[in-house]
Structures are given as structure tokens and as C-alpha cells.
Amino acid sequence: MLDxxxxxxxALASGADASIPDLARxxxxxxxxxxxxxxxRxxxxxxxxxxVLPHGDxxxxxxxxxxxxxxxxxxLWHRIQMNDLALILEALGGASIPHLLMKGTALGFMVYRHPWLRLVGDTDLLVPADRVEEAHELALGLGFKVTEEWADAHHLPALQRESNPPIELHHQSLYVPTPEPGxxxxPVDFSLLDAEAGTVDAGGFEARVPSARDALLQLSCNFGSHMEESIARPLRWVRDYAELLGRGRVRWSEVEERIDFIAPDLRTTVLMSLALAxxxxxxxxxPALLEAIDGLPNPYARLTRVVSPRDMVHEWTTSPRRAWHVLSCLMGPWRATKWSLNKLLVSREHITRQTGLSGDALCMRVYPIAFALHAIYHLRRADRSRGE
Structure with a gap:
């Protein structure tokens, strides 16, 4: 028992579902x-x-x-999500634009008994980088609208119909957490991931999904890049790892081989995420995975020592102060402060224009408000996208 x-x-996080009815009693x-x-949460x-529902007592x-x-x-959320996904995939197929369903939605089909058991806030689709703009225009032609004028380096601005689950069109799927800008x-060629992909029945139509080992790499990158946010939901990632590794769908040797082949820089990110789980x-x-985790370099090894299971369950997803502590373990308090500013809804340049402050003075004067805004922004995004 964890303290x-x-x-x-x-039991729920580790996938020991057979024991849950008795534990619930x-x-x-x-x-x-x-x-x-x-x-x-x-x-x-x-x-x-x-x-537990099949066991009424x-x-x-x-x-x-x-x-x-x-x-x-x-x-219901899943059915609405699939209806919108069907429209997008039909348009992509008509234009001969290949795709890969990614992250939580893909895992729902790949490793869970029912896809709706894996809650998601949005739908992530990976398309070749040289065709992502074309795919975006096709979606706009179907009535999808840009919900926020914000894009990340690996995807275009989210698209949405009415209040349905947003859809993000990605042109890169793998990334490594770093101090700045996050x-x-x-870079991984789409064809490399597509070569090992499989097909699932997504509500009456076919969708392409990555291999189990590529799905684990994507999961680890996403966990690593989001672990500082109040929407991290770490136990959901733990359950995903349990479904992939704990049930033997992929072996560490296969993952390690893939890392060495396509992106050696991912090794620390993957191991850090697995160490936290x-x-x-x-x-x-x-044993080989445990040995690799024990050999993690600092400061990542330090992070896995200071973040306890209790932190992950009770504090990580609710406390902005805790999020800052996690960041400071990785990069020191001062750099964590600067990094948090980069994650604000408004840019540092905008704050500079409004306050006349820049550089270290900006961090010192604006930080207390900035980090609170950062937390509130992501909590609001979580409220909008929570599939519950």
C-alpha cells in the first residue's frame, strides 16, 4: 500500500480492476x-x-x-467526438492526406475495453508536415472554426464545431521537455511512424493509429511537457502505462530500440516519465527498465525523488505552488519563474508593453500575478475540455 x-x-491507476469491487466495499x-x-480529477x-457498477453492492x-x-x-462525449472525427477523416481521405490518430483517443481504441473509458479533452491528428495547412483548410470548409488564435510549435490552432471536443492537427508528434521555451x-518523418501503424474501427470507419511503442513515446513526451500544468492528471498517464507495459503490449527493449533509431534525445524524457509512474x-x-531508471542523470533523478506518489495524487493537479516546485527541481527557481511566464495566455512582449518592465525586472515584479494567471488559465481550459 502506498502511504x-x-x-x-x-488499483485503479495500476489496472488491477479485478480487485476493485472488493476494495470498494x-x-x-x-x-x-x-x-x-x-x-x-x-x-x-x-x-x-x-x-464496480456490475456489482451492485x-x-x-x-x-x-x-x-x-x-x-x-x-x-455521449465520445459519440460526438467520433462524429466530428468522421467528417475530418473523410475529407482527408478524399484529398489523399494520410493521418495518424494520436494520444488519448488512439489509446482508447488500442488498449482499453471501450474507447470512451479513456477520457480525452480533444482529438489529436498527426498529418505530414507539408500537408498540415491543406488539412486545416479542409476542416474550415467543413464548418470547423478556430477556437483560439493560439498554436504550438507542433500543431496548428485548435478547431471546433459548436461546443464539441476540439481537434488539433499536428505536424510533429515527439518533443523533449527543456527549460525554455518548454x-x-x-523531427520525425511521418512515413516512419506510419510504417508501423495499424488500423482501428472508430465507430464504423477506419482510423490509423501508431504502434504500441510509438504510442508510448508520444505518451511520455506529452507527460513530460505537461507535468508542470494543473491539468496534468498524472494517474491517467499511469493507467496508460499500465495498459501498455503492464499487460505486455510492448516491451522496454522494443521501446529502447525505437528511441535509439529515431530520436536518442527522447531517452531521458521517457525514463523520467516512467520513473514517476x-x-x-x-x-x-x-529488470532492464528498472536499471535504466536507476541510471537517470540529475536533475531528473532528483525530480523523481522529491515527487512522491502522494504528491501526484493529492497535490500535483491542484496546486500552482506545487507545479512551480516541480519546475524548480528541474531548472532552479529563477529559470522556473521565467519559464512560467512563457506559458501565459498573453506574451511576455505584451506584458512589457503594458508594464514597461522587461528581463529580470519583469520576472520579479510580475511573477506572483503571472503564475496565478497561468494556473487559472489552464484550470479554465480543463473545465472547458473535461470529458465529464
């Missing part, structure tokens, strides 16, 4: 509201419902009702 963490939550009724909130509510009736509501909403891209699912790690 300070309910056994039910540990041991939860005192007065503790259920708090436990449900933690599960919801980490994006695991549909998985809990799937494990596992939890109080009010909890069962709440889990049914979450399940119905997750299924990560660096790892180790307290929950380390029993399923191969």
Missing part, C-alpha cells in the same frame, strides 16, 4: 465524496464505474448514480 493513498485508487460511506473527486471516473446508491451519470456523459521538437506499476517493469 496516504486509498488502495482502491492505487471497504471504503467507508463518508469517504466516497472525497474519493470520487480525486478519481474525477485524474480522469479515471469511467474506469471506476466500469469496475460495492458502493452506496448515491455513488452508483454518480458513476452512471459519468459513464453516460463519457459515452520543450524542443524532435514506478511507485504504482513498478512491479510490472522489466
Amino acid at each position: 496516504g493513498i486509498p488502495p482502491l485508487l492505487t 471497504e471504503v467507508p460511506e463518508e469517504e466516497w465524496p472525497r474519493l470520487l473527486e480525486i478519481v474525477r 485524474h480522469g479515471l471516473t469511467p474506469l471506476l464505474g466500469e469496475a 460495492t458502493c452506496p446508491p448515491t455513488v452508483q448514480d454518480a458513476l452512471r451519470t459519468h459513464r453516460d456523459y463519457a459515452m 520543450y524542443t521538437l524532435v 514506478r511507485p504504482f506499476i513498478g512491479d510490472s517493469y522489466e
Whole structure:
């Protein structure tokens, strides 16, 4: 048992679903509201419902009702997501633009019993870099609109129809967390990922998904780049790792071979992410993976020592102060302060124009407000995109 963490939550994160009904019976009724909130915050509510609802005596009736509501909403969110995805994929197919479904949506089809069990906030599609603008124009022609004039180095601005799940068109899928501006891209040719891809039935139409080892690399990059944010939901990533590694869908030797072939710089990012998941699912790690984690260089090894499982469950996703602490472990307090400014909705240049401050003075004077805004911004994004 992990200190300070309910056994039910540990079982849910590690994929030990068979033990969840009995563990649920041991939860005192007065503790259920708090436990449900933690599960919801980490994006695991549909998985809990799937494990306990077939066994009617596992939890109080009010909890069962709440889990049914979450399940119905997750299924509805997924159907809406698939309807929009079908429109995009039909247009891409007509223009002979290849695609790969990525991240959480792909994992839902690849490793979960039902795709809606893997909650997602948006749909991520990877297309060749030289055709991403064409794909974007096709989506606009279908009635999708740019929801925010913001793009990252690896994807164009998000597209959305009405209040449906947003869709992001990516032209790069792998990136390495760095101090500033947050990560660096790892250029990988689309054809290299597509060569190992498979096909899934996404609600009556075919969608291409990456191989298990490429999905794990994408997952690790996403975990590494988002771990400072209040929407990190680390236990959802832990469960993904449990489904990929713990159930033998991919072996560490296969992942390591892929890293060495396409992007050696990813090695530390992948190992750091797996090290943070180790307290929950380390029993399923191969000896070679454990040895590689133990050999992590500083400061990444330091991060895995100071961030405990309790931090991940109770603090990481709710505390801006905790997020800053995680950053400062990696790069020192001063650089973490500068980095947080880069993640603001408004640019540093805009703040400079408004305040007349720049450089270190900007960080010293604006930091307290800046980091609060950073946290509020991402919490609002989470509220808008939460599939619950």
C-alpha cells in the first residue's frame, strides 16, 4: 500500500480492476465524496464505474448514480467526438492526406475495453508536415472554426464545431521537455511512424493509429511537457502505462530500440516519465527498465525523488505552488519563474508593453500575478475540455 493513498485508487491507476469491487466495499460511506473527486480529477471516473457498477453492492446508491451519470456523459462525449472525427477523416481521405490518430483517443481504441473509458479533452491528428495547412483548410470548409488564435510549435490552432471536443492537427508528434521555451521538437518523418501503424474501427470507419511503442513515446513526451500544468492528471498517464507495459503490449527493449533509431534525445524524457509512474506499476517493469531508471542523470533523478506518489495524487493537479516546485527541481527557481511566464495566455512582449518592465525586472515584479494567471488559465481550459 502506498502511504496516504486509498488502495482502491492505487488499483485503479495500476489496472488491477479485478480487485476493485472488493476494495470498494471497504471504503467507508463518508469517504466516497472525497474519493470520487480525486478519481474525477485524474480522469479515471469511467474506469471506476466500469469496475464496480456490475456489482451492485460495492458502493452506496448515491455513488452508483454518480458513476452512471459519468459513464453516460463519457459515452455521449465520445459519440460526438467520433462524429466530428468522421467528417475530418473523410475529407482527408478524399484529398489523399494520410493521418495518424494520436494520444488519448488512439489509446482508447488500442488498449482499453471501450474507447470512451479513456477520457480525452480533444482529438489529436498527426498529418505530414507539408500537408498540415491543406488539412486545416479542409476542416474550415467543413464548418470547423478556430477556437483560439493560439498554436504550438507542433500543431496548428485548435478547431471546433459548436461546443464539441476540439481537434488539433499536428505536424510533429515527439518533443523533449527543456527549460525554455518548454520543450524542443524532435523531427520525425511521418512515413516512419506510419510504417508501423495499424488500423482501428472508430465507430464504423477506419482510423490509423501508431504502434504500441510509438504510442508510448508520444505518451511520455506529452507527460513530460505537461507535468508542470494543473491539468496534468498524472494517474491517467499511469493507467496508460499500465495498459501498455503492464499487460505486455510492448516491451522496454522494443521501446529502447525505437528511441535509439529515431530520436536518442527522447531517452531521458521517457525514463523520467516512467520513473514517476514506478511507485504504482513498478512491479510490472522489466529488470532492464528498472536499471535504466536507476541510471537517470540529475536533475531528473532528483525530480523523481522529491515527487512522491502522494504528491501526484493529492497535490500535483491542484496546486500552482506545487507545479512551480516541480519546475524548480528541474531548472532552479529563477529559470522556473521565467519559464512560467512563457506559458501565459498573453506574451511576455505584451506584458512589457503594458508594464514597461522587461528581463529580470519583469520576472520579479510580475511573477506572483503571472503564475496565478497561468494556473487559472489552464484550470479554465480543463473545465472547458473535461470529458465529464
